[in-house]
Amino acid sequence: MSQDYPALLVIVPLLSAFIISAAGWVNKRLCFPLSVAALSVSAYSCIGLLLRVLNEGVVHYRLGGWPPPWGIAYYVDYLNGLVLCVVSVAALINLIATKKSIEQEFPEKTGPFYTLYVLFVTGMLGITVTGDAFNLYVLLEIGSITGYALLAMGDEDRAPLASLNYLYMGTIGACFYLLGVGYLYIVTGSLNMVDIAHILPGLYQSKAVTAAFIICMVGVWIKMAFFPLHAWLPNAYTFAPSAASSLIAPLMTKVMIYVMIRLILTVFTPAFAFTTLAVSHYIVWLACIAIVMGAILALAQHDLKKMLTYIIVAEVGYMVGGAWLGNRAGMTGAVLHIVNDALMTLCAFLVVCNIVYKVRGYAFADLKGLFAKMPFTMGAFVIGALSIIGVPPTCGFFSKWYLILGAIQAHHYDFMVALLFSSLINVVLFFRVFEIGFYEPFSDHEGHEHHSAVMAEAPLSMLIPLYIVTAGLILAGLYTGDIVNHIIRFVIPEGFI
């Protein structure tokens, strides 16, 4: 059983999606427990796998028993073991937390929604676990296509168009990745990541390899919304149903950053990416622009959800910049920030989900008096916000610490300044929200101001998962040392300064 964890974590949700779809026709109430069961099996396998990796080292799994490079192989090492755990646990928590919100927003469509939800998670887990470059493309498209559909289920006026724009950009991104894999296949004749890494060193001077790397990178950047290519993200995430945005916002961009790091570290090796190509400085500068622009655009927004989406754009800049600093501290910061940012984004979007459930809006005007009305939700929001700003002991502080350390070691003071600038802007952003929520009196829809707002908190089934995530933020901060020493240290290959 435990030998088959790598296959189980993808196949169980994949097959369950069809069962859930069928069960939706019989009785809609069956869908939720089935989805929880499927994602629990995935999460259990992911945690089991990470523990196995910690004890035994890299886990190899051959699908159908075919040896690589002919068959598809799954490799689980420290990097994707960690990302798998984050993805599966975040998806499971979000599923439980948003049950009521889904029932409120589209009571008729819960069956299709859960089907797409589980398929999306299948795609994300598959991208993370696979060791085959083409298989990654297929799973990426499974994740993306279900993502387009999930996002389009939101606001009837805006969501379909926003999702269609995302679809155009996302398809270009995935096609670029596929094209890059095609170039790699021409020069190496292989699709297996480890096999490609063995063949490539003799071919580093080949123009086709350079082309493959750049095309793959551009494709992945479109998918992760790296600054000049971010235009699809804010609208698509803002107008989506709250349950879908709190699923996709934490996972999609973070998994794509994992893919970028995987391409740098495993497929092309750091020697090629940092030494032969010598483009890392330019990419770090781009990341600085991404961080600054993401922060400034966030400042210009008038509603909470859109503000958070621009913060995601800035956070993507953190991780891309950290990975391309080309030193141990920067890469540690980038990998740590994948974990932390997934948790922070999940926390912030779950708060939005609770607010929308009670107030039916997420504009700043709707947040008036919320600290009196929903004290527990807003309490979690304060902790999430402090983590995004980077206040110890929340986890956001520690990944930022490593990123700044990496920036100083690489003499990239521009990156350090961009990080500090964005932290300052985050302070302004979140304290503006606190101020509205705390001091401005609650007004009902007729415009009458109630000074003593009645407490109307979200149900416990939404609050408890939110507080689990919030506790996760603090625990991930307190145990940063363990995560770095026992997991991330082994992600980074020897010889990395």
Place this chain on the structure above:
Amino acid sequence: MGDLVQVVIAKYNYWIYITLMMIGLYAMIAKNNLIKKIVGMNIFQTAIILFYISIGMKKGGTLPIVEHGHGAHHHAVHAADYINPLPHVLMLTAIVVSVATLGVALALGVKVYNRYNTLEEDEILAQIRKK
């Protein structure tokens, strides 16, 4: 000039796929109509499918089916005589993906049309701005 023609002709498959890809990209960026953008997207995907198909090709190669394969005794198979089937098989999957994407895109187009009664992007944006 003669050299250039030689280069173009020797690698004509790459030139064709790049041209098609750019046509698709142009349509997605410049066209105002949502359906035309979707068509551009499909051209873009098809260009990459053609690229993969063409890299499996070999001069003088034949279908990768080994004659009297079943029950026949050991007979040498010259890999050079057969075109490479792997890129073609990969593209079966990519075609399925592109059909699925097209389906989702058209469905979203229908939803947009039902809401705004137009598929021209500038008219839709004008209606959104008016609200």
